[in-house]
Amino acid sequence: MASIEQIIKREVNPFDPVTFKAGNFWQEQQDPVLTVEYIHQDILIEIEALLDLVAQDRRTRTLMLYGDSGSGKTYLLGRLKRTFNRKAFFVYIDPFPDSDFIWRHVLRYTVDSLLQVPQGQQESQLLLWLKGLSVFKQRSILERIRGDRQAFIRKLRDTYSTGIYNANEFFSVLYDLLNPELRLLACDWLRGDDLNEEDLKKLRLKSAINTEDAAQKILANFGRIAAETQPIVLCFDQLENIARLPDGNIDLQALFTVNSSIHNQNLKNFLVIISLITDIGRQNADRIHQSDKARIDHRVSLKRISLDLAEALWASRLYPLYKQANPKPPTPIAPLTRKILEMKFPGGKTDPRNALRLGQKLIQGYKVGGKFEEDSVAVLKLLWLEEFNNIQQRVSRIRQFSSQELIRMFQEVLAALQVAEIRPKLLPGTKYGSYSVSYEQPGKSTRVGVVWTEEPHLSNFFYVMNACQKAIQQNLCQTLYLIRAEGVGKETNKGYKLYQQIFTGSPHRRIVPDMTSVYYLATYHSLANAARSGELVVAGETPNINDLEALIRDSQILQNCSLLQDLGIFKDQRNARNGNEVTNNSNGKKMDTLQQLKDFLLTLVTTQQLMGHQVLIQNALNQFQMVNESKVLQAIQQLCQENRIQILNAKASPEAQLVCLVPKG
Structure with missing residues (x-):
């Protein structure tokens, strides 16, 4: 049995700042347990209604999503994908680095996102999209022409007789999507890779998509064919890091031009979501052509949340600890209190990030028994390692x-x-x-x-x-x-x-x-x-x-x-x-595994100040899946011998042992 106070001391702070950062929703997997459904629920309902309209009449619409820094815009996009992926295909588009290549950038990230497999599905969004076309709704038709390239192309050409750019090559590549041996190469062509002659020959193609005009028209092909399937949601996020103009301002006009082109070309079945910090939008408003502003169909703004929702956010983070505690704490947010929220936010409103930051600070205070100084470099190292591992898992070339x-x-x-x-x-x-x-x-x-x-x-x-x-x-x-x-x-x-x-x-x-x-x-x-x-x-x-x-x-x-x-x-x-x-076939001055382990363990203890011995071991095993527990124990022992960390109650049972940082000097 352990009280909530004892559990807080041994566990990693549940308001760990690693979980604050959101990003590309195909790369940052959200934990549904940490989601408070009522936060921004009205906005979610509003966007769903707009998505349903697109699905009904196939007319493309554009939504501007505004919010202050920390209001949860990027997190909301991830939640949209998680909630509505059953009724739409979702595309996350990273900030474009060069306005001269914006169409090729949009096409690349559209195809990359369509290659992702939605939760609960066995196939990628791209294959689900292809097999959802009306021409292939009858499985017998698809199976009959799967082994006949020309029959496949002819069937699509008969169905989409006009408006398809480079139809023979485009339909030929769609055919290769059904061939596991050529699928990756076909996707490379679709995303605009300038393939060599040998790869083009394998695909029976003459040229790659290597101009802005070609990229725009291939994206238009998706739009024209997509009118028969689920809507495609294009999410433009983190626009504060897009290409810049000579005067140093971000080139939002380039993005708004793309949006207007999607509308002007009458591309069907898209929902375009442009997410922007409210102040950034206000500062750049005069830089956007009035005709492009008119192409925005709907605008929503994320508001600050009530203290009831802030309390629910605390409860969601503390729940794993609350569940372990015996006796049960008096409230789901104990040892935190509603009174602290009211004192910190006397206006009765806050944003999700500030509520989380306050929770993190308070819990850390409970862990170490008072005020503490956080080590920014140590925290950054943990954030870096988390992000590095995520990228390592998803980037293979x-x-x-x-x-x-x-x-x-x-x-x-x-x-x-x-x-x-x-x-x-x-x-x-x-x-x-x-x-x-x-x-x-x-x-x-x-x-x-x-x-x-x-x-x-x-x-x-x-x-x-x-x-x-x-x-x-x-x-x-x-x-x-x-x-x-x-x-x-x-x-x-x-x-x-x-x-x-x-x-x-x-x-x-x-x-x-x-x-x-x-x-x-x-x-x-x-x-x-x-x-x-x-x-x-x-x-x-x-x-x-x-x-x-x-x-x-x-x-x-x-x-x-x-x-x-x-x-x-x-x-x-x-x-x-x-x-x-x-x-380069190495990692430069590559540290051995033991040194990497020691660095991670020391960094984690530095950020937590105090934590359970077993919890420290488990975190290391999660981070370094190639090592065993004896290797971790060896690293901990060396850190103790170097007088950098200390096991406070070494004679207690392993579950009760705590590890702390040895103060410098």
């Missing part, structure tokens, strides 16, 4: 990101590390400019250029190499790095010949990136999105992008990224590897 996204993520990391004189778009020309960036070499006054391209098609590669040659001839940088995991062709290819001329002698060279380096960049990008959107909480505070950058530098997390090491970003690791071509 570098080409899941476009070249524009990869260079944007790299540029964000440069800014976080205070690299001087960062200039986007090194390469001459619009298209390949967004594959590149230049900066001042740390510790030197020389200029470094970086080009990152992963498009497989070798014609594209030739044009990139040609642009690289022009950049060198114009002396736009003194050292040029090519980052590329994809192949560079053969001796007979023009692009390969240029590559050999540029990157096989000093000072220019190629770096073949490893997946772990990409995970580093993508993890920081995700946290940066959250920080710019006001959705990141670290040690009870909501850091802006400058605060996050400072924490990243203080944590030194990025110093283990081998790509950054090979580029000489860190002074003591400059030119860490020799040779003109560097292949």
Whole structure:
């Protein structure tokens, strides 16, 4: 038997800030137990009614979702998907890095989301969409033409005789979606990857989707065919980190232009949701054309919640602890009280995040018996590890990101590390400019250029190499790095010949990136999105992008990224590897498993101050699934011997033992 006070001391704080951050709802899985149904329930009902209208008359509509930072906009989008995925297909679109590629970005994330499998289903949204078309409603028809490509294409052409762009190729790719051996390649084509000639030949296609016009028209194909199936919900979120205009403001007009085009082309069966911080929307209102504003069909705003709902939010977080307690606490929020809420929020209203932050602070006070100082760097390290693991699970190849996204993520990391004189778009020309960036070499006054391209098609590669040659001839940088995991062709290819001329002698060279380096960049990008959107909480505070950058530098997390090491970003690791071509197959200065375990355990104890020995072990086993309990115990023992943590009641039963941090000095 254990009282609620004893349970609080041994368990991880139930208001753990790791659970505060929301994001792409196909990547951040919500725990239904933590959802308070009545929070923003009126908005949920309002959006469902709009979705039902789209399903009834197939007319596309656009909804603007406004809310203050911390009001729960991103969380609400995830809840919408979780609640209504049975009646619609949901697409989450990350912030676009370059307005010149916005249609290709929207198409890429539409297909990526459609590849996700909804809860309770066995097949992806994309296959459910395809098999839901009226032409295939009778299973016998689908089975009869499944083995006959031409019959499949002919059936679709007869059904959709007009308005389909590049119909033969588009329907041919839809046919390949039904073939497990070609499905991934077909999806790569649909999402706009510039496939090489060999892959195009496998799909019996002549060209890839490599222009904005083509991407827009392929998306239009989905819209025209989707009129017979469930609606497709396009969710644009975290817009505070989209491409910026020359004056530094976000380019919202580019997004509103896309929305108007969807309406003007009479695309059917879409519900477009644009989520925006209220103040950001107000500041940019005059930058949006009046005709584009008129394309917004409905507007909703998330309001602050009542203290009754704040109390229910506390109860949902405390329930796992409440369930264990014996005797049962007097109220579902004990040891917290309603009076504390009333004192903290005398107006009777708050937002969900502030209620959670207060709960986290109070519970931490109960754990350690009074005031405490949270270690922001330690909290950030836990947030980082959680996000890093999520990305590692869902990203299996570098080409899941476009070249524009990869260079944007790299540029964000440069800014976080205070690299001087960062200039986007090194390469001459619009298209390949967004594959590149230049900066001042740390510790030197020389200029470094970086080009990152992963498009497989070798014609594209030739044009990139040609642009690289022009950049060198114009002396736009003194050292040029090519980052590329994809192949560079053969001796007979023009692009390969240029590559050999540029990157096989000093000072220019190629770096073949490893997946772990990409995970580093993508993890920081995700946290940066959250920080710019006001959705990141670290040690009870909501850091802006400058605060996050400072924490990243203080944590030194990025110093283990081998790509950054090979580029000489860190002074003591400059030119860490020799040779003109560097292949990263490791994690840079990779720590052994025991050291990683020790770092995690120490970081967790630092953030919690006090916790149960068994709870600490279980958290480590959950985090490091490749290790056993004896390895964890070894790491704990070493930390005790190093006088960094202490087991308070070592002679008690394992369940009753507590671990605390040994104060410095």
